[in-house]
Amino acid sequence: MQGISARATELDRGDPLASFRDRFTLAEGLLYLDGNSLGRLPKETIRRIRQVVEHEWASELVLGWDHWLDTGLRIGDSLAPLIGANPGEVAVCDQTSINLYKLASAAMDATGRPNIVTDAGNFPSDRYVLASVAERSGGELILAPEDGTVSDLAPLINDTTALVSLSHVSYRSGTLADGAAITQLAHDGGAMMLWDLAHSAGSVPVHLSAWDADMAVGCTYKYLNAGPGAPGFLYVRRDLHDTLTQPITGWFGHRDQFGFTASWQPAPDIRRFLVGTPPIVSMVGVEVGVAISAEAGIDEIRRKSIELTSLFIEGVAPLAEHGVEIVTPMEGARRGSHVTLRHADGVQITAALRSAGVIPDFRAPDLIRFGFAPLYTSYQEVARAVGILTELIETGSYRSFDERRGRVT
Amino acid sequence: MQGISARATELDRGDPLASFRDRFTLAEGLLYLDGNSLGRLPKETIRRIRQVVEHEWASELVLGWDHWLDTGLRIGDSLAPLIGANPGEVAVCDQTSINLYKLASAAMDATGRPNIVTDAGNFPSDRYVLASVAERSGGELILAPEDGTVSDLAPLINDTTALVSLSHVSYRSGTLADGAAITQLAHDGGAMMLWDLAHSAGSVPVHLSAWDADMAVGCTYKYLNAGPGAPGFLYVRRDLHDTLTQPITGWFGHRDQFGFTASWQPAPDIRRFLVGTPPIVSMVGVEVGVAISAEAGIDEIRRKSIELTSLFIEGVAPLAEHGVEIVTPMEGARRGSHVTLRHADGVQITAALRSAGVIPDFRAPDLIRFGFAPLYTSYQEVARAVGILTELIETGSYRSFDERRGRVT
Numbered sequence A, B: 001m002q003g004i005s006a007r008a009t010e011l012d013r014g015d016p017l018a019s020f021r022d023r024f025t026l027a028e029g030l031l032y033l034d035g036n037s038l039g040r041l042p043k044e045t046i047r048r049i050r051q052v053v054e055h056e057w058a059s060e061l062v063l064g065w066d067h068w069l070d071t072g073l074r075i076g077d078s079l080a081p082l083i084g085a086n087p088g089e090v091a092v093c094d095q096t097s098i099n100l101y102k103l104a105s106a107a108m109d110a111t112g113r114p115n116i117v118t119d120a121g122n123f124p125s126d127r128y129v130l131a132s133v134a135e136r137s138g139g140e141l142i143l144a145p146e147d148g149t150v151s152d153l154a155p156l157i158n159d160t161t162a163l164v165s166l167s168h169v170s171y172r173s174g175t176l177a178d179g180a181a182i183t184q185l186a187h188d189g190g191a192m193m194l195w196d197l198a199h200s201a202g203s204v205p206v207h208l209s210a211w212d213a214d215m216a217v218g219c220t221y222k223y224l225n226a227g228p229g230a231p232g233f234l235y236v237r238r239d240l241h242d243t244l245t246q247p248i249t250g251w252f253g254h255r256d257q258f259g260f261t262a263s264w265q266p267a268p269d270i271r272r273f274l275v276g277t278p279p280i281v282s283m284v285g286v287e288v289g290v291a292i293s294a295e296a297g298i299d300e301i302r303r304k305s306i307e308l309t310s311l312f313i314e315g316v317a318p319l320a321e322h323g324v325e326i327v328t329p330m331e332g333a334r335r336g337s338h339v340t341l342r343h344a345d346g347v348q349i350t351a352a353l354r355s356a357g358v359i360p361d362f363r364a365p366d367l368i369r370f371g372f373a374p375l376y377t378s379y380q381e382v383a384r385a386v387g388i389l390t391e392l393i394e395t396g397s398y399r400s401f402d403e404r405r406g407r408v409t
Helices: A002-013 A018-023 A043-068 A071-083 A096-111 A124-136 A150-156 A179-188 A280-296 A298-322 A346-355 A379-395 B002-013 B018-023 B043-068 B071-083 B096-111 B124-136 B150-156 B179-188 B280-296 B298-322 B346-355 B379-395
Strands: A090-092 A115-119 A141-144 A161-167 A192-196 A215-218 A233-236 A338-342 A361-363 A367-371 B090-092 B115-119 B141-144 B161-167 B192-196 B215-218 B233-236 B338-342 B361-363 B367-371
Touching: A002 A298, A002 A379, A018 A280, A043 A280, A043 B043, A071 A090, A071 A233, A071 A280, A096 A124, A096 A161, A096 A192, A096 A215, A096 A233, A115 A124, A115 A150, A124 A141, A124 A161, A141 A150, A150 A179, A161 A179, A179 A192, A280 A298, A280 B280, A298 A338, A298 A379, A346 A361, A346 A367, A346 A379, B002 B298, B002 B379, B018 B280, B043 B280, B071 B090, B071 B233, B071 B280, B096 B124, B096 B161, B096 B192, B096 B215, B096 B233, B115 B124, B115 B150, B124 B141, B124 B161, B141 B150, B150 B179, B161 B179, B179 B192, B280 B298, B298 B338, B298 B379, B346 B361, B346 B367, B346 B379
Parallel strands: A115 A141, A115 A161, A161 A192, A192 A215, B115 B141, B115 B161, B161 B192, B192 B215
Antiparallel strands: A090 A233, A215 A233, A338 A367, A361 A367, B090 B233, B215 B233, B338 B367, B361 B367
């Protein structure tokens, strides 16, 4: 423990991202390791939300739409480099499950095939939405094993497969999928590929263009620090803008939004995947959060993410003798930015940690997730969390806790 | 003019809602008559957004979900009395076009019929979405004439009609539909009825339960003053909660949201129409806006709305000789809270008004809409607007303007 603490001090001292920590408000008394669920509040967001609410809405009123209208596309362009996309290929809009529905439906229509392949460990809302979309096309959702690799997926993809849709980083294990190989596999089978980047955007580099991915969706309130429930984003590769259409044909997707024509005609670009008026106040948080991550640079974020998770894994490894299993891959290149521990007493351990001011989250029945957000998590926080967890488990003092609460990712 | 101005002063003096004007920030130099597009900022919203962003998000972080999670249901219960619904029948969520898609799709599935009936003057995004939903069910969208009455609609409803969906107040003419009679007509034809309350929520009483309406959607950023692009709402009559399901089967609609079960099972209540994580910061504006309207009372709001629009109509009537047509019904009981004027030079007149600080909005090709928001529009503002409009039109001075801008409703 002494060794980790000293090394943490040294790592913090040499951390090129250390100054970003000051961009965020830091909650007194919380050792916050749940940025994989809800990221912290950037100080700049306070200023910008005040500006938009108290000045723009208050004084410009409806005329504010002159500059609000394209907010989702403007932020999309800022986000594009973080996920390896080009300008004009990304839009911030709606919630992740709605975006998934729109794009998965578009894929069914485009391919004319009935089935969708995902894996059993994909986020439940993704599985539910994909199942509904497949069933409405007369097909079904086919499940590969959790954290399915190319060899698990390959036998499931055939000429009935319209779409393969997976999370790039598993919300459970933190396992990072092989984006290039799986996209290639889908394409080899004549299927389209749709990535959910909820746990990767802002934490690991994504290379949508290089992978030749067709579509993607993602979340902004985790590592992009956009605020509770802030709108998600979607990506569609440019050469598909002419052919894919989605079923929720609202006016923001119309070629001539204010022309009020008799019938819907899709915009010739990424706008065709928009639906309605965006929630501007919540969008402000996305704009600021994306800008901070872009400024830090995704490669630098990734480098620190691997160091943070490595330090944590090293620190908790000795707890194996107390029944703590590290579910997340040990190899840095194979994981995202959270580390998941399994323990039969996960409920009580989580409750005990919270009581001690350490905030991870819990996924039933026995998983404790620790998220490390490189923009504001320090190495010393990792060392302290390891110390507190070790103390709780070695002494068994967590056993007096039995609180359990579900958490929003 | 003199007469109107004096009467306006008197009306303001006796206005029981006069004190509500002080609840809103008032933009210096703007005579704002576009609350039918974007309502003003309540001062309380400033305080509440600061609280939620700068204290709850900042300090509680993910633990804030303990009280944020049900925000949409809580606001729905506050909104229910304004639209004649019961607690548990209304939820604030997503955008209006998405809610329309969800509920219209549910109706198609429930009835097994292929067609939808609306009217040609319904808001374009509604027509586009309804057309897409009907086509995906192998049917089509059938259009009654604009502002269709019972006798226009009756011949179009038959055993192929799954759904009748209309706006309660027309975004163009301001005409108020006969909610009870049209709902009855739909039911007589074995169809379901879905009302769009975008221009009625917070401006005219709606009696969803009394009408026996099946479903409704609506908007919060107009007369409910919830802020730019704030989430919409949906209503489903309680006895339909067991049978209707919508296609976007996200985790917020699941019977056991945090159970993470293998397949989606709809919640037994209004939650089944929810999808994903709500944008909390934008929801705050809905919460405050709805509370203010509820406090004022919809009947008092309606009484003043009719007085405001009557005063305006009386004031602009003499402009008929200059080609100004009043499109909105003259009878107070037959209109909502905006008045639409038609003039061949509508573009230039709108631009000239804006240049003079009067903010109406314009709908191509020749409609100028003046919205009167009883919570903050004064009778003297109406009189001043009439004066400025009269001056511009009588002198023809508007002819030097040719600016035209599309506007978000």
